[in-house]
Amino acid sequence: MNLTLTVNGAEHSLDVPANTLLVELLRTRLRLTGTHVGCDTSQCGACTVHLDGCAVKACTVLAAQAQGRSVTTIEGIGRPNGTRNGSPDDLHPMQAAFRDCHALQCGFCTPGMILRAMELVESGGTLDNRTVREGLEGNICRCAGYHNIVKAVLAAGDAMQEQSR
Amino acid sequence: MSTETGIGAAVKRREDLRFITGRGNYTDDLNVPGQTCGVFLRSPYARAKIGAIDATDALQVEGALAVFTGRDTATDGLGDLPCGWLVKSKDGSDMAAAPHPPLAVSQVNYVGEPYGLVVAESLAAAREAAELVAADFEELTPVVATAEAAEASPIHEGLKDNLAYDWELGDEAATDSALATAAHVTRLDLTNNRLIPNAMEPRAALATFDPASGNYELRTTSQNPHLERLVLSAFVRIAPEHKLRVVAPDVGGGFGSKIFVYAEETVVTWAAAKVGRPIKWTAERSEAFLADAHGRDHVTHAELGLDGAGRFTALKARTTANLGAYLSTFGSAVPTYLYGTLLAGQYKTPNIHVQTHGVYTNTAPVDAYRGAGRPEATFVVERIVEAAARETGRDPVELRRLNMIEPDDFPYETPVALVYDTGNYQASLDKALHLADYAGFKQRRAASETRGKRRGIGFSCYIEACGLAPSQLAIQLGAGVGLYESGEVRVNPTGSVTVFTGSHSHGQGHETTFAQVVSDKLGVPFDDVEVVHGDTGRVEFGLGTYGSRSLAVGGSALISASEKIIAKGTRIAAHMMQTEPTNVAFEEGAFISGNQRLTLQEVAFASYVPADYPPDLEPGLSEKAFYDPENFTYPAGAHIAEVEVDEATGVVQLVNFVAVDDFGHIINPMIVDGQVHGGLAQGAGQALLEHGIYDANGQLTTGSYMDYCMPRADDVPDFVVDTTVTPCTHNPLGVKGCGEAGAIGSPAAIINAVTDALGTEDIAMPATPEQVWRKLSGL
Structure with missing residues (x-):
């Protein structure tokens, strides 16, 4: 399926299998590996990201559910937003x-x-x-x-x- | 040296910047071109014969590349996974070691044991193909319970029973005789619950093979990559060491569970050459529960004899330790040399005897988990001392004080083979009592009662032995490896310093602490020191991180290497200053003779550009050292727990916890406090929440975070932590190790508080609401 979403301020349009999890999209397709997977039962919270400003466990959200929405990961916080310069x-x-x-x-x-x-x-x-x-x-x-x-x-x-x- | 970054300074960690910005490099974060994905086939049964395995349908899946089984690894001559410590039974015979092939060949012996590997273009394809592998199993009756295993029929063909060894330490006749004449004997039956380590990063491996060079590279979640390489080379025989590089990049916690050489990274490395493509495998949490080595799982009967004045006359312990289905890398040593040797605790008990039956069961292998043997020993000693105080009507603090080894008694030789070099146990206890406001406890208890809560207080005065050593003695006792550490200090031509250590950091902050040590020793700015670890391609050798050894052993190696740098630098500087080396002193980063002064940086430059240079000296300024300690270090401390038990629900709330620990000198107090906090939470988990449970069929019923209760933020209080200092007498830093103390001392303190609150000794770990409620209800 075609998916359009904003991640850390940048718009992405991607073709992904419909069963793709948001965390897979972030880690595997967008190579944003700061979001981690620590369990398989939505218990540990290592995969937590913001979806339209709300904290969600990205292992339990389908990428498709982020259609047209804004995702913020650990790489996208701080100032200036999303530069990842790490100072x-x-x-x-x-x-x-x-x-x-x-x-x-x-x-x-x-x-x-x-x-x-x-x-x-x-x-x-x-x-x-x-x-x-x-x-x-x-x-x-x-x-x-x-x-x-x-x-x-x-x-x-x-x-x-x-x-x- | 700058007091802001030197020894003793709470320097903020340099590794943090990459972690808080999401730029860490954990194994699963790494990707290489052409990478494929691996999924393991795992036994659904606790014990079964493996029949035919049919991969025909699996290989039809689009993207499926290969299915390997134990028959393939056996055909290729892959060696077994070894146990690194040969324990001998008391009759002198070697432990009965069952063969442990990387993939099960003819029989599986625990749920989750790998018997095959599926490799595919994608994880989804690998999972789909794995589902389609048809394997026949003939179920056999499993042996599960620790206490009954020795008598049950043997789970391994070729072994006469399930007893891997019958080990003892101490003088049994003298102990029995002292117990027979004791004025009072306290007897306790104790269970040390099985724990599942649960580092937050699941294990993972990414293996590559380059056919042109014949070189393998394995990136994996290891606490000791050189040991991994040694085992894969010498025992599994995948490739010789010079053709095999093992890198442990950022590793997300270990707590012991990543010391061991497991089947998965072994098989993935081998298979990368078979497939001709890199293979990545990352455990799901469910796999971690099933197939990471578990911890603890002891059943013990203990007896403590006291004379009429309350002095301990003898301690006897009979322990059955569940080793799981196979002897894991150090599984044999944990309930023997890391347990029995600690049973003197902080006390002058003159007679001690311990017997450990190590038994096989159809459960996951059991090995070192934070504390490894020492929490089990502390639990025995500190539970029975507390019980003895109650039985004989003595204050538990005063009974401990009466029996403690005094500061003047050091070095103190225990009846169980250790020589404690230094300590001041009374000082830690006094400080802890003050911080816990022991005097005010009765008032707090009365206040709790008005709210329907029973309040209890519990003590634990623990000892631990860290930095297992010396090598020669350990090897005589069965260790298969040395117990030294290596380090290299390389002063670069322009004066910055690169430090290479065989220790590994997976949360401990070595990149900061070790830089503090070297910066302090060499008088170079902290920011000019870089620490490299976790890569057999860059670090000469190492034994890694376990047993709270990194600073005491690895840090000491860096001091030795730094001293060699200073010695060589002194000769270079003397030549440059036209004097004798004996006239040159090294102070705060400079070589000084009279009014002449050369900085280390200037001397380093001269060593690489040897224009004016001693004729009999090699150029360069890089030195290596191997440090082999002459003894263990002995951290010790006093932990005091206070709990409130809700009479209506049985819920135990840990309301106050004080830990006063003696770690010797401290390099970075911020990091040390953090290590204690983490250990305490794990100890609270063991005491109140965590329990790895197998049912009678050997199915793990606590196989996820839905069933295995991990400590969460609202399960633990703020901790009160402080330290006392008696420096270690035999290492150059005077340090002892702080990584495990929290997990060693706290379970006994917490259970002592619960039993105090409830007025019964009969409370098992974890003290769940159900168990406590049943006790309160008289059920």
Whole structure:
């Protein structure tokens, strides 16, 4: 099937089999390998991306469902949007907080964790230790024990609110 | 040296930038031209004879390229996957090692065991073809339960029973005699639950073969690529070492499960030459559950004798360890040399005897998982000490203190073969008690009761042994490899430094920590030091990362290599300054003699452009070192857990956790804290959530994240972590290792808190709501 969608600000028109998953499209066709696959039951959250600003698990979304919509992956956040130049100055506040707080170790769950955490902050609810822990329930990290991840999300929450003022 | 980047500084990790921007290079992220996809055929049965395998229909699938079975690998003479540690039974006989072919040939012995490989143009085609392979199996009765395995009929043809070995350590007669005369004997039956490691990145392999050169290249999720290469070369006989390059790129966690040489990467490498195309295989999570080596799975009866004053007189442990269907790479050593040797804990127990029956079952192989033997030993010691305190009406803290090895007792030789070099166990305990506000516990307990919650507190004063060593002793005890580490420090002509280490980083942050060490030692800027690891094509040799050994052993090798750089640099500088080397000192990155000063960078340049140079010295400034430790290191600490148990639901909430650990000197405290946090969450997982369960037919009933309960963010509290420091006495950095302590100390502390809350010793891990609710309900 023919599929048109925007990924990290760039429009793509592709011919894909109808059963293609969004995560396959990202990783295999677009070579955006920052989105990871950590399980086969939609439990781990390593594949989390934003679809029209909402965090979704890309292993459970068909590429076809992204028709005409906008996808943001870990490669597409930060400033300036989507340049992937990776300098510390260009990081999104959530990326910067993960680094500052040592909220990642092996890094495999990190992209999904960051994208979910961004949505959690952007959704505007109360942010405290408990709500952040509950909000990250769908993302498994095996390395960091969550302690520093929670710290990072709270710190980034402050920074993002500061930025939007 | 800059205090901002040197030893002791919380330097932010340089590896983070690629991970937080999605530019890591994990194995599955890599692609090569002409690549094909592999899917493994896995046994649906726990134990069965393999009959005819018909791939006719599978090969009709568009894009299907080949189907290989165990008969093909056997015909090609592929060797078995070896177990790297030959354990001897107490009668002196060698362990009974069942052959472990990379693909099962005539019989499968656990659900998920690979018996074939399908290769196709795409993953979808490979999966479709795999579905169409018709294999006949004749089911046999499986042996599953750990405790009953030894008596059951043998699962392997040619072995007389399922007992791989009957191992012992310590003086049995003296221990029995001390128990017989003890004023009090505490007895406990303990189960250490089977765990499934679950690094978030599933295992993967991408193998290429170049027919023109005959060279193989394997990129894979390994904690020790040189060991992988050694085994594939010397044992499986795929290719000699100089024709085989193994690269472990970014690896998404290991926790032990990626130490081992598995069937999958072995077969994929072999098949890449057969197909004449690169092959990529990436495990699905379901495959990881079935076929990654599992951890723990012990059943133990323990007895602790005390005299009238409460001093421990003897400890006896009878353990049955489930080894799974085959002896995995280090599976034999974990419940023996990494377990029995730790049963002295932090205490002066004079008589200890341990017996371990290693048994085969029709389950996935069991091997090292974070802690590897030491969490099991800690669980035995710290559970029975806590139980003894309760039985004899003593405060658990005071009973521990009474029996602890004192700072003046070091070096301390235990009755189970170790010599602890240093420690101050009382100091860690005191600090932990303060941080946990032990004095205020009674008030907190009363407050919980008003909310329908039972509160408990539990302690665990653990010891571990890291950096397994020395090589000669370990080899005498059955190890098949040395236990040193290699390192190379290369000062480039313009003064930047490239460091090569045989250690491997898969989350530990070596690219940062090791750069701190070398930058500090050589007095060169942190940003001028690059660390290379995980590639047999670039790093000379290495034994990789396991057993919290990287800094203590690999870091020490870098110190040795740096010292050689300084020694050679001193000779060059002396020549340039027209003095004797004995007149030259090296301070903060410069060679100094009187008022003359040459930087390391200037000396490096002179070594590569030897215009004014000692005539008897080779040019260049690059040095290698192999560091073989003279002893283990002995991290130790005190962990205190506090739980609340909901009387209505049986839910156990871990409400407070304090860990005070002695890791010796610390290079990067930020990274050390992170390692402890992660270990604690895994320990909390073992104590409260995680359990790998096989049913009576040998089917894994916990084969996904729907059934196997991983710790999530809201299952654990913020952790209170701190350290005390007694530097290791025998390595140049004075470091001990911090990777596993969290997982070693915490399960016992948490279960001690749960049993304290419930007033019964009879709680098994994991303390699930159902189990706890049944206890509360008297069921």
